[in-house]
Structure formats: structure tokens, C-alpha cells
Amino acid sequence: MGKKEYHIYVRGKAVPVSEEVYKAYWKITEHEKYLQRKDWKYDVIPFSAMDYDGHFVDNIIDERVDLEKIVEVKMQIEELNKALATLTKKERELIEAIFYKEESLRSISKKEKVSYQAIGKRRDKILEKLRKLLEDKF
Template sequence: MNKEYFLFVNGKKIKVNEEIYKVYWQEKNHENYLKQVDRKNHLLLFSSFDHDGHFEESIVDKDFDVEKIIQTQMMIEAVREALAKLNDEEREIIGRLYFNDESIRSVAETKKLSHPALIKRRNKILEKLRELLKDFR
């Protein structure tokens, strides 16, 4: 039993062979996938703009809080500057605990410190960072 394959072209049903049918749907599925990726990444296509020059209404994203993004970027920069003011050992401890997600116990072992001693040192470093960042709040 031979299966028949059809595609619609300009509203007309056209019989095609299996190879053309599969290639068509492979391309169609790939195109849909790319559109989905574009939507996920908030990509705006030029073809989606009004053709009368009113672009602003087409590109405004009401869920996009520019003020919050700028504030977050400023906070990140302030934290970077504060971390740069720490000495190498303090920066290493904070980096390992908060950026490398190492445990206090493992950092204490490699630093040849007791667990409570490292906690005390960490707390002093955090207090120093709070002081350096006090003007940011």
C-alpha cells in the first residue's frame, strides 16, 4: 500500500512524493523552532514594525523595568569595587565561600584554621564589605 503525500500551495492540494513532503515539513518545523527561539529571546523582527513609522508602540516592552536593571548594574559595580578593596586573603575567602560555593569546613581546612576561626574571619570580612557599601544603600 503506497501512502500518498499532499501539500497545500496557494490553497490548492498538490500531490508530492515522500521526499519532498519530508523536506518541506523538516524546513517548516525548523522555521517554527527558530521563531520560538526568537520569541523566547525577545527578538523583534523588522517586519513586525508598523510601516507608518510608529515604531515605539511595537518595541515597548511593558514588563521590562529599565530602572531596576540600571539599579542592579550599579549595585553589581559597587560590589565589585568593594571586593577590589579587600586584601588578597579576604577576597579569596569570600570568593571561595560565595562564588565557588565551597563549605566553611573545606575552606577552613585548606587555610589551616578552625571552623569557628574561619566563621569569625568571614564575619569580619562581611562587616568590612557592609561598611564599604554603606553609601550605596
């Protein structure tokens, strides 16, 4: 029996992710549902209720909320997830160890029995690969 595969859906397409990314995604999603239930309990009006004429952004003016920035960040996250999905399993594992699990280069190098400089070079190469994939998008 093979290792369980984890996927999240981005724009209707299943994107393979690590178990850690999958769990983090669902933790955030469940928290959003919890906040929504709390809003209902206290009669908080959702932004979508303001979209009675198709001009949602024009119906609300709040200088503190930059909706364009929020949408832009969400799109960047989707593009990053697509780019991460193109990495090899070994590349993805290294990126997850460094950025999601916050492991140090030294601890990773000890596990893999290579110098931490070698891990740093590998990290830099992967980040450059991601940067090139993403620079066309933004």
C-alpha cells in the same frame, strides 16, 4: 615570572579580579554576544532601536520589564566589584572560595588548619567591611 593578573573594566577603570571572576565575566559577556547574534539572525529588534527621539523609556511600555531595576542592579554590581577590589588578597580569596566556588567553611578550615568557627568569624568581618563600604552608595 609572576602570577598572571586578571582585570575587568568598570566605568573605564581596570579592576583586578581573580581568575575565576575574570572567566565568569567573560563567559557572561560571550553569552550576551551569542544572544545578540541570535537576535540578528531572527530579526529581533533591540531596545536601543526604540530610542529614536531620546526618550527610550517613554517609547516602550512593558510592565514585565523594570528598566530602572535593571539599571539599579547593574550599578550595585559595579559598586560591589569596586568594594571587592579594596579587599586584601587573603580576604578576596576567602570570599571567592565561599561565594564563587561554594566551598564550605569546614573544607576551607581544613585547608587552612584552623577551626571552621574562625573561618566564619573571618567571613563575617569581611562581609561587615563590604557592607560598610556599600551602605554609603545605596
